[in-house]
Amino acid sequence: MKTWEGVVAVALVVLLAGCGILNDDRTAVFSSELASVQAFQSSVYALTRAKCIDCHGAGIGPQFASANLQTAYTLSRGYVDFSNIANSRIVARTKDGHCGGSCRGDGAEMIAAISTWWANGESGLESTEAAEQPVSVTQSLGIPALPSSTTVYTFMQWPLSSFLPTLSGAIFEVDIQQFNGSTYRVRNPRITSGGYTIKIKDIRILINGKYDPANNAYVTIETTIAANTTLVLSSIPMLMLQDKGAAQDQLSVQFGKLTAAP
Numbered sequence: 001m002k003t004w005e006g007v008v009a010v011a012l013v014v015l016l017a018g019c020g021i022l023n024d025d026r027t028a029v030f031s032s033e034l035a036s037v038q039a040f041q042s043s044v045y046a047l048t049r050a051k052c053i054d055c056h057g058a059g060i061g062p063q064f065a066s067a068n069l070q071t072a073y074t075l076s077r078g079y080v081d082f083s084n085i086a087n088s089r090i091v092a093r094t095k096d097g098h099c100g101g102s103c104r105g106d107g108a109e110m111i112a113a114i115s116t117w118w119a120n121g122e123s124g125l126e127s128t129e130a131a132e133q134p135v136s137v138t139q140s141l142g143i144p145a146l147p148s149s150t151t152v153y154t155f156m157q158w159p160l161s162s163f164l165p166t167l168s169g170a171i172f173e174v175d176i177q178q179f180n181g182s183t184y185r186v187r188n189p190r191i192t193s194g195g196y197t198i199k200i201k202d203i204r205i206l207i208n209g210k211y212d213p214a215n216n217a218y219v220t221i222e223t224t225i226a227a228n229t230t231l232v233l234s235s236i237p238m239l240m241l242q243d244k245g246a247a248q249d250q251l252s253v254q255f256g257k258l259t260a261a262p
């Protein structure tokens with residue numbers, strides 16, 4: 001049906017959307033967040049409320065099917081990889097039998113639900129966030145020979161110059177050890193700033209380019225490191241499950257925000 005009302009309606013929507021972005025960034029962010037929560041509610045949430053609620057809405061395991069929609073939304077995001085939906089943790093867990101029949105499928109239903117969530121909401125939010133907050137990832141480095149003692153550490157260093165040329169001389173560093181046959185332990189994440197004042201936020205250590213939501217000890221870091229200092233960013237040691245083993249695993253570091261000023 002091609003009526004003039006239709007044309008006007010489309011023009012209005014375009015106009016209104018344009019105003020939201022140009023004149024009021026906060027409205028734009030808010031409305032895309034709302035769209036994403038709504039898209040989640042009618043897709044993944046509908047599915048987990050139907051099939052996973054006995055545990056994940058009733059105090060057993062992570063509460064991503066909580067009666068509180070906002071809580072469920074935030075937790076669920078941690079188990080989804082929108083850049084590779086089929087690879088999401090929440091998809092894998094619908095196939096591994098951990099909840100009986102409902103978790104012994106081929107994952108197709110969950111993949112479809114996540115795709116809907118992405119298409120109808122989350123994709124808009126990701127682009128708003130990306131524009132606001134560029135994410136920086138260091139190069140991937142192989143793991144050095146690790147001491148097999150749980151008291152001795154070695155260290156790994158990532159130069160920060162690779163994505164911000166002003167940061168030549170700046171380094172991110174952690175201590176690392178082989179905690180047991182399947183686990184690394186890292187501690188004392190720290191930045192040596194070089195000649196610049198560095199602001200950072202949300203640090204994630206990735207294994208083979210992937211972020212495991214269990215490795216979230218440093219995501220809440222948000223701080224400023226003065227020029228010419230070394231600052232330890234957290235006193236919390238973090239255990240990280242190996243992926244392919246120390247001989248093959250590569251670690252990189254992702255910063256939600258990383259800026260430098262002289």
Ligand code: HEC
Nearest residue numbers: 051052054055060061062079089090093094098099102103
């Ligand atoms: C009978 C209880 C039960 C049901 C029903 C259940 N789960 Fe779980 N689930 C658990 C428990 C317990 C854990 C925490 C221990 C673990 O990781 O296995 C868990 C953990 C998880 C995790 C996070 C753990 C991780 O991999 O980091 C995900 C994701 C998950 N379940 C997905 C689902 C989905 C999707 C459904 C519904 C299709 C579901 N579960 C139904 C008991 C259940």
